[in-house]
Amino acid sequence: MIAEIIAVGSEMLTPHRQDTNSLYLTAGLNDLGVEVGFKTIVGDSLRHLTSVAKIAIDRADIVVFSGGLGPTEDDLTREAVAAALSIELNRDPAVLTDLYKRYAARQIVMPPNNAKQADVLDEAILLNNKNGSAPGQYLDTTVNGDRKIVILLPGPPGELKPLFDDVCKPRLAAALPSRHLARRMLRMALIPESQVDTRTAPIYKQYADVETTILAGHAEIQLHFLSAKPTLAEAQARVDELAEKIEREMDDSIFSSRGESLEEVVLLMLGMRHLTLAVGESCTGGLLAQRLTAVPNSSSAFIGGAVVYTTELKTIFAGVSKETIDSKGAVSEEVARELAQGIRARTGAALGISVTGLAGPGGAPSGPDSEKPIGRVYIGLADGQQTQVRELNLTGDRMRIRFWATQHALEMIRRHLL
Amino acid sequence: MIAEIIAVGSEMLTPHRQDTNSLYLTAGLNDLGVEVGFKTIVGDSLRHLTSVAKIAIDRADIVVFSGGLGPTEDDLTREAVAAALSIELNRDPAVLTDLYKRYAARQIVMPPNNAKQADVLDEAILLNNKNGSAPGQYLDTTVNGDRKIVILLPGPPGELKPLFDDVCKPRLAAALPSRHLARRMLRMALIPESQVDTRTAPIYKQYADVETTILAGHAEIQLHFLSAKPTLAEAQARVDELAEKIEREMDDSIFSSRGESLEEVVLLMLGMRHLTLAVGESCTGGLLAQRLTAVPNSSSAFIGGAVVYTTELKTIFAGVSKETIDSKGAVSEEVARELAQGIRARTGAALGISVTGLAGPGGAPSGPDSEKPIGRVYIGLADGQQTQVRELNLTGDRMRIRFWATQHALEMIRRHLL
Known part of the structure; x- marks a missing residue:
């Protein structure tokens, strides 16, 4: 069984927008033992869409359309699939009544064009859409002797996902060989x-x-x-x-081994050991804290820290000595050590982690750091007994260096807790 | 003139990977006045790939393939396009010599399979690939009386982008009507x-x-x-x-009005006014600092700040009074005010901005904050003369609430600086 996913919408043929529904639909189809053989992205043109529909129905067993079910002139998926299969569209009175009711509830007269959302492919089953006005459609039919399942889903992910999971997937599961x-x-x-x-x-x-x-x-x-x-x-x-x-x-x-992210694992390990963590970030500028606090309930182990982008703030928030910075440079093993120890002491956390480095694109204009290459990063980890510092030499652009630095910091905490 | 972009690779038919080259190629084609009419994603199957190539060459004027030019058995774009156009592949001696040289330089014997990277579509022009072993190919031909331009590009973005920009685009520009x-x-x-x-x-x-x-x-x-x-x-x-x-x-x-991001604009405006900024973040947990420091040279205006996830750290790093937190809750106008003022005073920045709120999914377990809804956020902005505080009631999940909170904070700074 091979599926084709067709994303409908001219905006996905611009440099600005991408089809993302297909990733979700692929996972769901794979769950049912169905492989995706083709993905097509097509604009809101009846001619293009009809030809794409014909090709897909010819080469795939299951064809899933996302988008083009709205009320505007550009919403043409229903018409294109009907033309590709040479079948009729019938206006469903129950759906039509429902559309009128939706508008009445908002005290607006329904624009006549909206009635097309009640057009149903002949013999298709309607898939009730709780989150929008256009229902999905599910057609299990035979074309030239081959069984074809054609599914029409609305484009907005908030409508497509529940409709696919709750209504479409059980129906497909019942229709397909059990795998x-x-x-x-x-x-x-x-x-x-x-x-x-x-x-x-x-x-x-x-x-x-x-x-x-x-x-x-x-x-x-x-x-x-x-x-x-x-x-x-x-x-x-x-x-x-x-x-x-x-x-x-x-x-x-x-x-x-269960899919958790590195930051989730670090927070879980800290929680199990009843340990708290604080960060002192220079070159990563809040990215490490941000990754940790993106995890729900991170506050049980992560207490906060400081973003110390200037030398002054390294001293103010973590007591890093001005002499060390002046003699060794802010990007140094010594500053990483003092920053990890200092942020731990100031915050009262069990563990203090520090990141200082050169993320680029420019290097340090003068002083001891001016001789260090872009990508040089020091990470310090203090637990009150000892302080480890690692030197990294990372490659890539600013974004990559910053992300890899946080990844090394998290991995250093994880290995410390093993 | 209509183009079709075909991304080749089975990994892009899994839930884990997406074609992204097509966005880049679309922008480049648009620059030349060419619209993209279709995008197709197909796996490493000669049968599928050949049929997709045939359809594309039939319906589009320009067909751009990305991927499938490597040396493995799965790399079949050359073979598929030759089959679709019913033309020959010729092994190019210069490319072959170059492949042998590449291996010789690494002191490895070239696996015989790799020679296929020297196979060139009959009458195609080779596009020199400085960043990889497989050259691109460019074929300007006639099919059933219609002009067709078929372009084969390697899949890795680091190879595709320079090859497209430096070699392919000038050639296309010369071939197409000037727009x-x-x-x-x-x-x-x-x-x-x-x-x-x-x-x-x-x-x-x-x-x-x-x-x-x-x-x-x-x-x-x-x-x-x-x-x-x-x-x-x-x-x-x-x-x-x-x-x-x-x-x-x-x-x-x-x-x-020139495409800059909101954080870039805020940093530019601060720079022009010779002002510095510091942040005190609770619910956004470093995201605001991270967005600002992601901009190169942000250190000229952004000096840092504190991530104060616990009530203690709000006091330690920004002098927020324990009484205020106990009586009003950490998520309150008063704490936002004291946090903005405190972070400004501690760091010596010209402007201090604070964010405190409930990002969810859980609310506060007890105390004054337990009555506040998820999505309630307060943002404070202190400039040494006065402190403004805004109350927000945001919707959506944790990620959305956190991002919108930082967007409001940046916009508040921008409007303050207008």
Whole structure:
């Protein structure tokens, strides 16, 4: 069974907007054992849309449209699919009444054009849309002797997602041969993809029935496992068995075996040990604090800290000595050490972490830091007993250097807590 | 002239990866006056890829492939395009020699499979790839009497972008009728899209020759203008004239008329007035500082501040009184006021800005804040003379509330500096 996802809307053919619904729909279709073979993005042109619909219905078993169900002249998905299948659109009186009621409730007269949202493909089942006016449509039909399932969904993600999950997926599951999918994801930070592949390929290649994907993302490597079996228990057993073998091989390089982010794992580990954390950030300028506080309930372990972008603030908020800064430079092992110790002492946190470095694009204009390269970063971690400092030499642009610095800081905390 | 962009790679048919090259290619094609009519994403299957290539060459004038030019068995774009056009692939001796040299330089014997990277479509021009081993290909041909330009580009963005800009775009510009495009973008924060449209539509509708797009993004509205004329001066004059009229209508709601971000504008305005800024962040937890420090050279105006996630840190770093917190709650006008004033005084900045609020998902467990709704945020701005505080009632999830809070804070600073 192959699916095609068609995103409808001229705005997605500009440099500014991208189709994102298809990622969500792909995950949902994969859950049902359906692979996506093609994705097409087409504008609001009846001719283009009809031809795209014809091609998709010809080459795929399941065709999912997102968008083009609204009330404007540009909303043409219903008309295009009817033309592609050479079937009629029938105006549904119940949907029409519902549309009139919606407008009446807002005390507005419904513009006549809106009635087209009640047009239903002949023999299609309506999918009730709780979050918008246009219902989805689901057509299970036969074209030239082949079974084809054609699904029309509204474009706004807030309408599409619940409609797909609550109404469409159960219907598809009942219509398709029963296959159960299990997934697992292992995540590792700061390790080269080639090393992960070299060490894990001999293991995952023994599991031909598990689809393994290695993805290199933002300063992390993800290993995705997917297995489809007649029962969920069988599928789960396969991915779990493989994941456990790979966990043994990669050992504590793996920070997450259930999909949690690195910051979530660090906060969980701190919470379990009843420890608190504070940050003193220079070159990352709040990014480390921001990543930690983006996690709900982070306040149980993360208490805050200081963004010390100037030398003065390093002294004011963390007691870093002016002499150290003047003699060694703000980007130095010594300042990282004093900043970690100082922020810990000032805040009363169990752990203090510091980041100081040169994120670029310009370097330091003068003083000891002017000799240090862009990408030089020092991270300090103080626990009241001892203070570790790591020197990093990162590459890339400002954004990349800042992100990698926070990733190293989080990984340093995680390994300290292991 | 209509273009189709085809992204080749099975990983882009998973829930994890998305084609992003097409946004870049679309901007480049638009610059040449070429509209993108279709985008297709297809996996590494010769059958699928050949059929997609045939369809694209039939319906578009310019077809740009990204990906599938590597040395592995999965890299099939060359073969598919040759099959779709029923033409030959010729192994180019110069490219082959270059491939051998690359391997020799690394003292590795070239795997025989790699030679396929030297296969060139009959009559295609090679596009020299400085950043990788596979050259691009450019074929200007005739199919059933129609002119078709078919372009093959490597998938990695670091190879595709320079190859497209430096080698491909000049060649396309020479091949296409001369049209010059001018763009402008106006950006507004915290204003409803419908209001922008109501006020600007009567103006931009008078400019039928300028394409106007309204995009609602992260707590901002962008107005994009695009004009194509025989000369750049004519095109620029049209977009500038329209932009100026809309600037007059929307007045100081527009924070940027040259594309700068809100944080860049705030930093520029601070710099021009020789003012410094410090932040005291509670619920945004470093996000405001992070946005400001993401801008290169932000240190000339932004000096830092404190992330005060606990009540204790609000006192330690900004001198907020414990009595105020106990009686009014940490999420209160009074705490926002003391935090803005305190962070300003402690850091010596000209302006102090504070953010305190409930970002959710959980509310305050007890005390005065437990009666306040999720989304309640107070922002304080102190300049040494007076302190303004704004109460916000934001909606959405934690991420949205935090981002909107920082947007309001930046906009409050901007309006203060006008």
